[in-house]
C-alpha cells in the first residue's frame with residue numbers, strides 16, 4: 292500500500308520519470324528539483340515544447356532570467372539530450388531481457404515453456420507457481436528458445452493497456468484475427484489507428500447502460516425457456532432431451548450446464564445484438580450461423596503442441612504460402628471457411644434489412660441502432676463492410692466468453708450450498724421490492740469473484756513497437772543482482788500479459804487471493820480499489836483489459852450474467868452428483884473452458900433440482 296501511495300503522489304501520466312526517484316541528485320536545492328521534474332516531463336513531448344516550458348519555469352530564477360535566450364535553448368537541448376541518452380543507455384545497454392529471472396532452465400528448444408503455460412490442467416498450474424517463485428515479471432521461453440516476458444505487475448499492465456501506440460497484438464495474432472473475423476474487424480485493426488478509433492466510437496454508444504436496460508425483459512424471457520426438470524424436458528420437444536445426461540425418468544436432472552448456457556447466450560446476443568431469434572435453447576443448437584460458430588469454438592477447444600508450434604511459425608512463413616494453406620482441404624480450413632461464408636451472408640442480409648426495413652423487420656438490436664446512427668453521420672461514416680465485420684465479431688466475442696463465465700459461476704455455487712441459499716434468499720426477497728439488479732450485493736459479489744477467479748480470456752499477448760520503459764509497482768532483482776524499479780523493454784519484445792495472474796496477485800487481492808471468496812466484495816475491501824490508479828473498466832479487474840483494446844461488450848456481459856443468474860438461482864438448486872466435482876478441470880482454448888476430465892470435452896454436468904419457490 293505504501294508503495295502505491297508513493298506512486299500516486301509522484302507519478303503523473305507520463306512514461307519517462309523513474310518512480311520514486313528524481314532525475315538529479317536528491318541533495319540538489321528545491322528549485323533545482325522542481326526544474327528537473329519539469330524537464331523530465333518534457334521528454335515525452337518535443338524539444339520545442341521543452342524549450343517553451345523551460346523558459347516559463349526558468350523565468351522566476353535570477354540566474355536563468357539573466358541568460359541569453361540562446362543559452363537557454365542550448366541548456367535545454369543539452370539537458371534533454373543527456374536525459375534521453377541515459378534512458379536509451381538504460382534500455383539498450385544496461386538491461387537485457389536475459390537478465391530477468393524465470394523458469395528457463397532445461398526447457399525444450401522447440402516448444403519452450405509454452406506447453407506448460409497453455410496446456411496445463413487446470414489452467415494456470417505453472418503460471419501461478421512461477422508467479423510465486425519469480426514475482427509478477429519473469430522471463431520464459433517460447434518456441435525456438437525465444438525469450439518472452441510474462442507481466443502481471445499492476446502498474447506495468449496498466450501502462451501496456453493505456454499505451455496504444457507502443458503495445459498491440461503481434462503480427463501473427465493479427466493474422467489469426469484477420470483469418471477468423473476479417474480485415475475490418477476491431478480485433479484485426481491496429482489500436483491507436485484512425486479506423487479502429489472511428490469504429491469503436493461508433494459502436495460504443497450502443498453499449499451504454501441506458502441502451503442496454505430495455506433489453507432486460509428479453510433476456511429474462513430467454514432464461515425462462517431453460518428446461519431443467521425432467522418433466523419439463525419430457526414435455527418439450529424430443530431434441531430437448533439431449534440436454535439430459537441421465538434417463539429423463541429420474542427425479543432430478545443432470546444437465547450439461549455448459550452446453551445449455553452456450554445456447555442461452557447465443558439467443559441473448561441474437562436478440563439484443565441483432566434483433567434476431569436464433570432459438571438455440573429450444574432447438575438445442577439454433578440457427579446455422581450459431582452452429583457454425585460452435586464448430587469454430589470446438590476447433591479451438593483442443594489446444595495441442597502442434598497448434599502452439601503452428602502459431603509460432605506464422606511470422607516466418609511467407610504470406611503467399613499462408614494464403615495457399617488456406618485452401619488446403621483440412622477440417623480446420625473447411626470449418627473456418629464455412630463459418631466465414633455463412634456468417635458473412637447472414638450479416639449482409641441483416642444489415643440490408645436494417646438499412647431498408649420492411650414491415651416484418653425487427654428493431655435490429657444494438658447493430659440496428661448503430662446502422663441508424665450511422666445514417667445521420669455526415670463525415671467518416673462507417674462502410675457497409677465495417678458494420679458487417681463487427682456484427683460477426685460481436686456474435687463471436689460476445690457469446691462464448693459470457694457462457695463460460697456463467698458456467699463457472701454455477702460451478703462455484705454448486706460447491707457452496709450455503710452461499711447458494713443466501714443468494715437465492717436475496718434474489719427472492721428482491722423480487723418483491725424490485726430493486727435494480729445492481730443493488731443485489733451477494734449476486735454481484737458472486738459475479739465479480741467469478742470474473743476475478745475465472746477470467747474468460749486469462750492471457751493476452753502484446754508486442755512492443757518502440758524501445759520503452761514500463762513502470763513497476765514493486766522493484767525486481769535481476770539475475771546480475773541489480774534492483775530495478777522500472778522495466779526497460781526493447782522494440783519487438785513479445786509480452787504475455789497475465790490477466791489471470793494479475794487477478795490472483797496477493798499484493799492486490801490480499802493473502803486469500805488464491806481462494807474463491809465472494810465476500811471480499813461484500814465487505815467493501817476491493818470495490819474502493821486498493822490500487823493507486825484503476826485497471827480496466829470494472830472493479831480493478833483485468834478481465835476486460837483496458838485502454839483502447841478494452842472489451843466493447845463488458846456492460847452487456849455483466850447485465851446478462853445478472854439477469855440469467857437472478858432467473859435461474861431462485862428456481863433451481865445446483866449441485867454435483869457423486870464424483871462429478873472431481874471430473875471438472877479448466878483448460879485454456881481461446882477462452883477458459885470447463886473440461887470433463889474423462890472425455891476431454893468442454894462440459895459441466897450439474898445435478899438440478901427445482902426449489903420450493905419454483906414449485907409453489
Ligand code: HEM
Pocket residue numbers: 477478491560564684685686688689690692693696746747748750751752834835836839840841842843844845847848
Ligand atoms: C464475460 C464476458 C466477456 C469477457 C471476459 C470479455 C473479455 C474481453 C477481452 C479480454 C478483450 C480484449 C482481448 C485482448 O486484448 O486480448 C475483449 C475484447 C472485445 N470484446 Fe469482450 N469479453 C466479454 C464479453 C463480450 C461481449 C458480450 C461482447 C459483445 C457483444 C464483447 C465484445 C468484444 C469486442 C468487440 C472486443 C474487441 C475490442 C477491440 O479490439 O477494440 N465481449 N473482450
